[in-house]
Amino acid sequence: MTVTLPAFVTALTQRLLLFALLWWLLTDGQHEAALFGAPFVLSAAVLSTVTRFRGQVLSASLWPARPLALMRLIGFFLWHSLRGGLDVTLRAFRRPLPLKPDLIDYPLRLPPGPTPILMASLVSLMPGTLAVICEGRLRVHVLDRHSDWYRDLERLEQRIGDVYHIDRAQWNDVPNHSDHN
Amino acid sequence: MLASLSVVLLLAGAAFFLGGSVGMLRFPDVYTRLHALTKADNLGLGLVVLGLMLQAESLAAVGKLFVIWLLLLAASATASQLVASWAQENGFAPWRG
Structure with a gap:
């Protein structure tokens, strides 16, 4: 399976949004905490995206189609x-x-x-x-x-x-x- | 009004936790006990979470409670499968009644 750039960017954006939302929930939406969370949200999103495109098992998308x-x-x-x-x-x-x-x-x-x-x-x-x-x-x-x-x-x-x-x-x-x- | 609805939900949740625990004690083997734990406790926690959501102070707190319930669902579905598979592999025959 070849990885296209748009597919990668889409997957990365989805994860960035999801993890940012999770961090916001965990910290009760405090602004001071956002600074702490940003690097972790970013690295988690990148790692998760890379794993998603390297894995053979989950090569089919888990993202619901409909x-x-x-x-x-x-x-x-x-x-x-x-x-x-x-x-x-x-x-x-x-x-x-x-x-x-x-x-x-x-x-x-x-x-x-x-x-x-x-x-x-x-x-x-x-x-x-x-x-x-x-x-x-x-x-x-x-x-x-x-x-x-x-x-x-x-x-x-x-x-x-x-x-x-x-x-x-x-x-x-x-x-x-x-x-x- | 909101507070009384919250109390009703919390009490209902507690009743299901009680039911799950009674099932855990009364059911005959590991498989049937897993039924009691996964189903009654998931529903019980779902109701408790709903009741607490009604009293939450912020939107983030509501979301956090919801995520707690999702995590428990995932953990309990996975754990019950692992325990049941382990029992299978180690030759625990299911009780047949």
Whole structure:
């Protein structure tokens, strides 16, 4: 992958803005602190940009392609973390414990790269599911094997694919994944 | 009005922390306990952060609270994955009920 100057400048600017904002937050917006922060913001931005263009693993951009789809993913995520927290809290207080856990392999259709990592992280915050390992496939621990966790995972995967503009045709083919029970 | 909403959010957050801790004690194995910790505590902290945001004195303080919540989400998603993977590799069979 060749690095073009505009791409480098764009990436550097994004990082400068992000790190400056973080520093401003950390120091409660004090003006005296800005002088201290400037060199660190600058060096962190430069180092992060250089790493971004040297790394092989993250050669695909993690920057979300579609803001509207990102908003939908965030809304979906917030709603499901609310459900997830309620669900597990209610289970914790019931007697006997309403748990039917199981360990299952979810056939991942997202292409290798940063998106499966994002998927694995979000899975653990969804109701009743916990990501275990991520090596090409996604192993998920579910609290209740009779719940509709499979539909939730599919919808999450689709939302992530939408954000990064991943064409359905590009998805890994999974011949038959309806027999998950 | 704002203060009472803040109190409601803080109490709700505390209730979820309690739920997470009860789950941590009552659930049978490492995987189910991770469920209790990650989900209930993330939601609990989210509500506490929201409640504190309503009382924050500056915009920067609001932003800082939000960043704290984001960092906790990232840390807890990563940590729960690492603990669960470790348990898998070391042959901890999941409890099946």
